[in-house]
Amino acid sequence: MTTPDAPVLEARDLHKSFGALVATNGLSLTVRTGQIHALIGPNGAGKSTAIAQLAGSLRPDAGEVLFSGHSVTRLDEAGRARLGLARSFQISALFPEMTALESVMLAVQAGRRHHARFWKPASADDSLLEPARQALYTLGIGHLARTRASDLAHGQRRLLEMAMALAREPRVLLLDEPMAGLGFVETRNLSAVIHALKADMGILLVEHDMDVVFRLADVVTVLVDGAVIASGPPSVIRDDPDVRRAYLSEDDAC
Numbered sequence: 001m002t003t004p005d006a007p008v009l010e011a012r013d014l015h016k017s018f019g020a021l022v023a024t025n026g027l028s029l030t031v032r033t034g035q036i037h038a039l040i041g042p043n044g045a046g047k048s049t050a051i052a053q054l055a056g057s058l059r060p061d062a063g064e065v066l067f068s069g070h071s072v073t074r075l076d077e078a079g080r081a082r083l084g085l086a087r088s089f090q091i092s093a094l095f096p097e098m099t100a101l102e103s104v105m106l107a108v109q110a111g112r113r114h115h116a117r118f119w120k121p122a123s124a125d126d127s128l129l130e131p132a133r134q135a136l137y138t139l140g141i142g143h144l145a146r147t148r149a150s151d152l153a154h155g156q157r158r159l160l161e162m163a164m165a166l167a168r169e170p171r172v173l174l175l176d177e178p179m180a181g182l183g184f185v186e187t188r189n190l191s192a193v194i195h196a197l198k199a200d201m202g203i204l205l206v207e208h209d210m211d212v213v214f215r216l217a218d219v220v221t222v223l224v225d226g227a228v229i230a231s232g233p234p235s236v237i238r239d240d241p242d243v244r245r246a247y248l249s250e251d252d253a254c
Ligand SMILES: Nc1ncnc2c1ncn2[C@@H]1O[C@H](COP(=O)(O)OP(=O)(O)OP(=O)(O)O)[C@@H](O)[C@H]1O
Pocket: 018, 021, 023, 041, 042, 043, 044, 045, 046, 047, 048, 049, 050
């Protein structure tokens, strides 16, 4: 049972440096169930570094990450995934010979701690079939279940990556540039999917397409040089003079 507006993922005063370069400088933000929280900022602002610290693939130098109010700062990515933190898979390099359905079944299996111990091929495990099929249909690619991942078009592959994340029924979804490389229609379709997903989870969205950000987001946090310069509803962020100066050109149509 998910409670709308309940904080599900929090960054508290995260700091991360690479040598002399400060990539994350006191980042705090809260992702809530039922909300799309966009994290924007110019190239090199530290968005991907922030996502990596939230997902658990990068350890912060200081600060805390909380999942449903409990610290997960010292938990690795697999541990956080088991709690319900999902990030789109990058499958381009992964098992291209598998079908879309098999790829999602494998993702479901990977999310089940006990199955990992008594491992059998995902394709032979019927309990993985239904959630995998459901995820493909939710993403509108049910008809591609038997297509090999390597034969999918770029946009279809992005949808498959999201199906793999969704099949594990996450409580938080981290999306790092989901629209990259998509055409107009694919972007519109994926936007509708993401909008529908937020009913059941919190979503953190890093995205360069400002039309998408300002259409989808309930909250926008703006990073510059690893630090938050503004955070609030899109209507407020759009008109924030610091944001316009630092990031959005005055001519931008956002
Ligand atoms: N592993 C690393 N080692 C050294 N520097 C890094 C590393 N990862 C990121 N950086 C640097 O940290 C800063 C933030 O990078 P990051 O990729 O998080 O920014 P970003 O906002 O996601 O950028 P973009 O929008 O271009 O993807 C950049 O200056 C980058 O060069």
